[in-house]
Amino acid sequence: MTTPRLRQITQVRRNQPSQDGAGVKIRRIHEFGGGIDPFLMLDELGSDRPDDYLAGFPPHPHRGIQTLTYVLHGGLTHEDHLGHSSTIAAGDAQWMHTGHGIIHSEMPLTDSQGLHAFQLWLNLAAADKLSPATYRDVRGDEMPRLTHGGAELIALGGHWQAEDGEAIDGPLDALAGRGAVAHARLAPESRLSLAVEAPTLLVYVFAGELAIGERRVGAGQLASLGAGEHLVLEGGESGGEALVLAGHPHGEPIAHYGPFVMNTQAELEQALLDYRNGTFIEG
Secondary structure, three states: OOOOOOOOOOEEOOOEEEEEEOOEEEEEEEEOOOOOOEEEEEEEEEEEHHOOOOOOOOEEEEEOOEEEEEEOOOOEEEEOOOOEEEEEEOOOOOEEEEOOOOEEEEEEEOOOOOEEEEEEEEEEEHHHOOOOEEOOOOOOOOOOEEEEHHHHHHHHEEEEEEEOOOEEEEEEEEOHHHHHEEEEEEOOOOOEEEEEEOEEEEEEEEEEEEEEEOOOEEEEEEEOOOOEEEEEEEEOOEEHHHHHHHEEEOOOEEEEEOOOOOOOOOHHHHHHHHHHHHHOOOO
């Protein structure tokens, strides 16, 4: 029997201050060159200053992607042209398949700890970029958990399996690129061992510090993992928290302009034309 290979870090990149929407301050990691395929971008929204985020994200279009938003503190209210209107709070998530086109708004809410949330962009395969738009939200109590000692994995979507064979499936089961997304929490000196064979594997540490293989990764850093079948996260002396992202690359060209992600420049120009002439949300 072949011993599973431990996945080691091949690259670490740090988030960068940015802003989006109506001046919302964020910390962003993006790669529209295919380096983290099928993922495109990860934004972290976090502040105890309401002026940093309450202006929110007024109505705007998207085409060719999925978005996944996950809230730790505060909340977000979503509305779109399809008639969806819902609010997610701490522990909840919302998923949007933009397909052919969707126009939506996201307005932040605050709680006693301000706002702390993440938005992930997943690239749609070429065959799905003009599919019908859909939306759903998921409450925190719908998300299954793996617990091992002081380590916990909360599955937002996709399949997750511990080293001992225990497995869970997150409620978001239609993530692009057979994606899987989870929130890992590790107490000091705890350890979480997962079987992960997906070619793309990313760990974004947002609190504390984690040991991943032979390296330590601190808050605000995204680690890309190399080939293998076995991921080990260790909490060390202080513990830490991270988003764990796994998926299968599309291996297709990426053409990006603002909220549109297609495969060619001609498709981007068509998206802009459709938005201007009022046919963007049809199809």
